[in-house]
Amino acid sequence: MSRIDKILQELRLGGVVFQDLGDSGTVFGGLTGKSKADFSDGNARYVSYTNVFSNIAVDVEANDFVKVETGERQRMLKRGDVIFTGSSETADEVGMTSVVTAKVNEPLYLNSFCIGFRPNNPNLLDPDFSKYLFRSSGMRAQIIKTANGVTRFNVSKARLAKVRVPVPPLEVQREIVKVLDQFTQLEAELEAELEAELEARHRQYDFYRDKLVSEAVDEAEHVRLGDVGSFVRGRRFTKKDVVDSGIPSIHYGEIYTEYGTSTNEAVRQIRVELHDQLRYAKPGSVVFAGVGETVEDVGKAVAWLGNEPVATHDDTFAFTSPLNPKYVAYAVQTKEFHRQKGRHVSRAKVKRLSAAGLADIKIPVPNLAVQEKIVETLDNFEELVKNINFELPSEISFRRKQYEHYRDRLLTFEEAAE
Structure with a gap:
């Protein structure tokens, strides 16, 4: 017992x-x-x-x-x-x-x-x-x-x-409080440990991503994005234009809230009546967020790997180039990209980055074989991080439910007969 x-x-x-x-x-x-x-x-x-x-x-x-x-x-x-x-x-x-x-x-x-x-x-x-x-x-x-x-x-x-x-009698109440206080402390300590582990894994992934990109391209030329490809700004659509079935679209806010490094499916679609008014990113393009609430958010990018063009919002820029699109999306996550980006971001309440600013940022451009190898390696890293993102929160949730189970057992009483 x-x-x-x-x-x-x-x-x-x-x-x-x-x-x-x-x-x-x-x-x-x-x-x-x-x-x-x-x-x-x-x-x-x-x-x-x-x-x-x-x-x-x-x-x-x-x-x-x-x-x-x-x-x-x-x-x-x-x-x-x-x-x-x-x-x-x-x-x-x-x-x-x-x-x-x-x-x-x-x-x-x-x-x-x-x-x-x-x-x-x-x-x-x-x-x-x-x-x-x-x-x-x-x-x-x-x-x-x-x-x-x-x-x-x-x-x-x-x-x-x-x-x-x-x-229950006060002495019983206080004994229960002692036990539940201990549970609460243990739960808080465990959650802190799991969250620290999650943060450590994210830092580890960021370190290896930056290290892999920098080491693999030491001999590669660093090229302005504007010299290797072109940027096209999207056109405006609003929440009212979102429908259950229509034209696949990418909104700037979704780039840093809903998407990872790449996607082959759009999370939202907009009215087909807008078709001729919109601009599109072709399959293999990289879509950049031109607006964000923080300097970190603005300039985030997602590689569009779908089978058809995707409509892009007017606060995004579609980048088309001969480079591997996932390589570009990984390269613009590095500290070096963020360092350069910081010079071009307007620091008003809403942070903005123009196509000209993006075009002026340099990234290392190795040959396509090296790009593909980097993408393959970073895809594996990213999959590991996704698994951790799922497993550790699940562990935290399990521990919370375990705590709630014992709490409820301690706080369930039989009523005394009159």
Whole structure:
């Protein structure tokens, strides 16, 4: 029998008392009578909807402020209060909870889009126990049932007050908290290790890509892109032009969010009525993003390996040359390319790179056989990275589910007979 099984066996003896929220405390609303202007120049902290949704324990130091006048009658939060999100676009996310587990040293208020619960007896529920309890699957199932709505789901104070809550003795609550705190710490440490491993593999891949390109082409001529090929700017289309079946297209934003080094299929298609108004990248072209939110994003490229021309957005440039298109797409990922690119990027709020700027950047150009060998090697590296990108997040997800399983087992109680 595992340690968890022993603890569960010990803690369930005799069952546990259950109480309705409304019978064991006060269910209350948030701020009232506030306008948008009150949140632009506030003098008091309040707990935002996002703070509740994102944190199992309320961040009482979050920089969210609201204007509250002296003498104004607003309920202030204190340690032990449980906060529920009052509405959501999906039933599964409605009524998410966060608990005030820290001592509140200054006035702290609740936003009007959430609902609070305060136990009548401060020793009824340990705040650290509450933060785990109300996010357990059993409690979540009850809370979700209180919601109503079609396109948006809402929880009412009256229905929330009828939720049944297990109230084990404080010493039992604190023993459970010890175990779950350990689980939480172990989970956080494991996730940090896995994410660090993922980052290390990405750095390793970047290092070998740059090293392979530079070493394989030491004797090769470095040529301006404009001297070895030509750039053609695409033509404008919008989100309204996107359809389920039409002309394959590449939008600049997709280059750094949806595509890798190359693709033979477009992720989106646009209206066929636009056919004669558009410009196209031919198979074997490389499509560059001419706009981005960061200097790193702008200038990213994807090799188009499809069997037909693809429509390109007016913030992209299609590069056509006799070079291996995947070699070009790899070469423009290197630190040397980014170093040169930095001289040509406009540094306004939206970063831009012109066709003239791209044309002025030099890349090493070995013979086609060497280009193909580099592509073959880097394709293998990229496949390894893709596998890691899949496997490590899957491991993190597995560990989270394992933690949630044990948490739920510890927080599932038999009700004591009356």
